[in-house]
Amino acid sequence: MLDLEPQYRALRPALEAALERVCGSQQFILGEEVKAFEEEAAQYLGAAHAVGVNSGTDALVIALRALDIGPGDEVITTPFSFFATAEAISLVGATPVFADIEAESFNLDPRQVAALITPRARALLPVHLFGRPAAMGALLELAERHGLAVIEDAAQAFGARYAPPCVGCDGQDCAPATQARLQARYVGTLGAIGAFSFYPSKNLGAYGDGGLIVTNDAQLAERCRKLRSHGSLVAYRNETLGYNSRLDALQAAILRVKLPYVAEWNAARRRVAETYNELLAGLPGIVTPAVTTGHVFHQYTLRLPDRRRDAIRQALAEQGIGTMVYYPTPIHQLPVYAGQFPPQPVSEAAAGEVLSLPIWPEIAESAQARVASALAQALSAGA
Ligand SMILES: Cc1ncc(COP(=O)(O)O)c(C=O)c1O
Secondary structure, three states: OOOOOHHHHHHHHHHHHHHOOOOHHHOOOHHHHHHHHHHHHHHOOOOOOEEEOOHHHHHHHHHHHHHHOOOOOOEEEEOOOOHHHHHHHHHHOOEEEEOOOOOOOOOOOOHHHHOOOOOEEEEEEEEEHOOOOOOHHHHHHHHHHHHHHEEEEEOOOOOOOOOOOOOOOOOOOHHHHHHHHHHEEEOOOOOOOEEEEEEOOOOOOOOOOOOEEEEOHHHHHHHHHHHHEOOOOOOOOOOOOEEEOOOOOHHHHHHHHHHHHHHHHHHHHHHHHHHHHHHOOOOOOOOOOOOOOOOOOOOEEEEOOOOHHHHHHHHHHHOOOOOOOOOOOOHOOOOOHHHOOOOOHHHHHHHHHEEOOOOOOOOOOOHHHHHHHHHHHHHHHOO
């Protein structure tokens, strides 16, 4: 499903030197290494500020807290994501409101969002799922019209660029000013705050947990810095309840080695997706993902309708081919939220049909061909 070894092999001397540097400095939490990574990541993404934290989950929690979102507030988000997206909203005491997704992009559907905005709504929390930018033009326009903040969950989409128009625009093109604002910007920098994860399997992955908050708002950045360190910017002057959520120097050093390669890796992921699409073209009973502008293919995710997904997954497993189901249960149906939210038919259908195939930048074309032929065989055998 994923092989991180080629990346490690290629960068090993630089990674070892980076680890040596940190160990030699004996500065393990925050410090110069983290500051340098924050500056380099902010510059790469075109954000004014970047704040390194412990994980993508903490990046979301701290972003919500920095925006003063809490009990009594509603945050509209997608039910088709990793649990952390909604968990962060619940953890700050706010209420997640689930809006269904677009069947084609697996991302939040702006038309569904529009119908769910109440006076208690404070923010929209779109996810750029599988590395595909969400319909940010329409979402930002909605947010502006209703005075809502936009927090981007860009955990799976480091280096993805947004390019309008978005799917789901329904012919209502964004105003030219919005279009200009969005053109070719990196996701995470489009709303008020963006949250990234450096979980090892991510497009930019650390060697442990890590996360990043980006924003163009100096005040929000300062609040995030305070919140990540027990509510204090100066040692022993705690001004608010915060978290122990600092990016550590070893992770920052590793991320600094990897950052210059992320564009190359993302381009390679797009080529892998194109190759899969060519290999799988014309196979009956599957829907392949579109290689849209800016998509960085954290996952290459098919749809297998007609209740065949699990049997096909099993058939591939028997040939030694790993696949994953992201996500088998939409968030609103997870035990923690069971019975609390209305049905989300598009997400529920997707959960029964999605299958993610092996993808990493260095995967060999021969390996992809083997996956494709095993899939074709399973489909024709009626699995
Ligand atoms: C969409 C999404 N949001 C949030 C997270 C949470 O990130 P982390 O695992 O770094 O806490 C993840 C990843 O794992 C994710 O995929």
